[in-house]
Amino acid sequence: MSGPLAEVLDGQRQADLRKAARALLKQPLLTADGPYADEFKLVRRHTAELREWFERNVGWALRTDADAARLRKTPGTLTDATHPAREAARSALPFTRRRYVLLCLALAALERGESQVALGRLAEQVVLAAADPALVAAGITFTLERRDERLDLAAVVRLLLRLGVLRRVAGDEDAYVSGSGDVLYDVRRRVLAGMPASLRGPSLVEAEGFEERLAEMTAPTVLDSDELRFRALRWKLTRILLDDPVLYYDDLTDDELAYLTRQRGFITARINELTGLVPETRAEGIAMVDPLDDLTDARMPEQGTHGHITLLLAQHLARADGPVDPAELAVRVRELAVEHGGFWSKSAREPGAEPELVEQALARLVALGLAERTGGGVVPRPALARYAVGEPVVTAPGRTRRSATTEQPAHPAHSAQPVHPAQPVQDER
Helix, strand or coil, rough: CCCCHHHHHHHHHHHHHHHHHHHHHHEEEECCCCCCCHHHHHHHCCHHHHHHHHHHHHCCHHHHHCCCEEECCCCCCCCCCCCCCCCCCCCCEECCHHHHHHHHHHHHHHHHHCCCEEEEHHHHHHHHHCCHHHHHHHCCCCCCCCCCHHHHHHHHHHHHHHHEEEEEECCHHCCCCCCCCCEEEEHHHHHHCCCCCCCCCHHHCCCHHHHHHHHHHCCCCCCCHHHHHHHHHHHHHHHHHHHHEEEEEEHHCCCHHHHHHHHHHHHHHHHHHCEEEEEEEEEEEEHHHHHCCCCCCCCCCCCHHHHHHHHHHHHHCCCCCEEEHHHHHHHHHHHHHHHHHHHHHHHCCCCHHHHHHHHHHHHHHHHHHEEEEECCCCCCCHHHHHHCCCEEEEECCEEEEEECCCCCCCCCCCCCCCCCCCCEEEEEE
């Protein structure tokens, strides 16, 4: 087939393939009846092409069946803890160390259990597993005697519900937490089987240290040839560009930087072809900008009180010459409250709220690669210059404007939002 109709059909195929790939990057576990059911159908339709691309370019395996599609992702940066699991909405509290342990124990119990399970029964099995001497020695205890422990288990279950591992049949988690009821779930065993993403089972890992165990769980085959070493470099760099807000050249080894220098055009073109992400290359690094603005879990700027405070502190940090103490930032928030507090939520204007507001802002800035914490304080990273606003410049009698930086490094997130001086936004609460 040729001509206009063929072009239309080919364009639709490419659009469907891109939509499927983006869905997998955003939600690596898709189910047939979940919130991405339409995208799941596209993944099933284009499984062969998607599997070939991911295996060749990032070393990620794609498994699909009638119930679920699972992209087994390995991050380019193994020790990045700035994008934790959350119970539900983006504003929900991040998972703690104990919640991650409970998640693993719950998955193990579900794997050994029946096709249905009550939350109370699951809790009993988790308590038994948590009594393992190795966990106790590591400081992990779980007895269900305290309400916060039941809240942690409920958060784990809600995550499994959102992922499609469990399906609620009757009951409510809040009733279980309060001790007034129980919950019954169907266990979707095919989806459960797709949860592990490591290349090597944890029981086969012999290393003791945390970072060493992560490396061993994700290590590829022995790199005994130049071809395999170059492939490993390509995989890592492509993973970083797909997953991280910014790839900084200073964070790379000499071998990684040399390979990226030679292959940058090829790698970024392949990513753009599949996902639509557009490379933005600066002197300090590369970011893949998302014109559709939906492949990020943290945005900058963002509306609301916390988004406004974060943007104002970003502008303050962008002008810093060195490390800034968080206490100094708290003082700055108190000063900003005088000017902008009328647009902030009531809780943000209360005395003593400044340290928590600073902590929330810094968590977002660090997660976006805009700042880093050091022993000496908070240090701005090059991409933060995008948010710098200069001092007022007199342009005419009685009129001023603010000068923005002219040299802007890579955008800190997969987002194509315009960057502008901070403007107060009325908080929605």
